[in-house]
Amino acid sequence: MFPTQSLGYDRNITMFSPEGRLYQVEYATEAVRHGPLAVGVKATDGVVIAGEKRSPHALVDLDTLKKILLIDDHVGTAIAGLHADARRLIDYARVRAQVNRLSYDEPVSIQSLVVEICDIKQSYTQGAGARPFGVSLLVGGVDDGGPQLYTTDPSGSFWGWKAAAIGKESDLVRDFFKDQYRPDIDLAGALKLAVQGLMKAGGEKAATDMTEKAKTVEIARIDTTTKVFKILGADEVDAILKAM
Template sequence: MMGGNDQQAYDRGTSLFSPDGRIYQVEYAREAVSRGAPSVGVRTAEGVVFLAMSRPSSTLMEAESIEKLHKLDDHVGTASAGHVADARKLIDFARRQAQVNRLRYGEPVGVETLSKYVTDHVQENTQRGGTRPYGAALLIGGIENGEPRLFAADPSGTPNEWKATVIGGGRKAIQERLEEAWTERLTLTEGIELGVSALLAHDDELTAAEVAVATITEANDYRTVPEADVSAAFDAVNGEEADADDTDDDEAGIDADETDEK
């Protein structure tokens, strides 16, 4: 019969499987990510859109100091969720790999290749003693051979390609909204509006000042979207919701009139 100390070894050991095939430290790292503010990635016909909730924890905090969107190279960027310090280490690693690829091969690194560099590095921390898994997840997206691509990297070191996805808190509501509204023909502007509506599905009190947005287009141009454009996306989404509410009210009124006539 296994003693209490042996049972705790599965919980504390980074590289030990439990009897039911789980690595608890990886699961704890995923929980750390789920407690972070959400970041959304949307692949559109014109490029990739990143959105990140960046609400200050205090009125005394400078909002600009909250950095969740980062440029990795001219054609590729990332959004993070989870422990900020862990995410920064992964971002620095990704930037170095992008630079090494340019120096070694004289060409920009592929989005998928860079994603796998990062996830291979993350995975190493799940099978070595004396380390812990990274408590952060990344969305890595950009342009590869003229096509937009988007990958997610979680604390287990698994790279998955997505059309649109979210990392961080509020995943269920946000992912459901993305699945409902995403299409292949989205423009860049529509992608921003979809991301905004998805974040609002998680927190309907969110404001434009609390959302950071960046885009990467087919011209290999990483661009931070100004707050005025983000506000316009919020206005468009709120306008659509108001129109939908008016339509529902009108239909309810018609139904009531028909009932009265009967």
């Protein structure tokens, strides 16, 4: 009935629809939902993050695709959505972490880092001539507050989690984690649960494929003793998947 008005709030990031929705933010969230799955589990003694890589073409070298990236020694992140958008945010987070080390001689608080990332995301939902970031980050690590696990979404919102999933079939995996997660889970149990979450998303076919294709899966972990975020090598990932 009102095509001009409809096009306005459908295209303009600063205009709410009559239902109170920002369509451009919702479209950015859809980009996240279509991205390959990433999961994270917080344990009493550390954090595990795992994710699947998806090649855009059969000829693409999988080694050039990164699902999990280091931010600082004590914190890293997994990506779901547009990798180019994620690169901008991760570059900022890396600089922010190093500035904190140079200024205060200590690692940056993971929550404060997440807040700053989300401040940037939120600012892109309020100004004309830009679009929201079409990416969610799953941020995990260990700081003075212990193990930390957060997700960010395109609106600039963030949440702390005990076990989390972003990307394709994340709702299914979160339901699985809700049933299986225990507050007293240790790092070994968290590793097992994270991999089970990846397998759960694709059913029996995914379970078979994952044991055969370690190159499509990335796993990282950090413990409260070393406080070093380590992305596991292909041989380590292969051994973990074969043991499941």
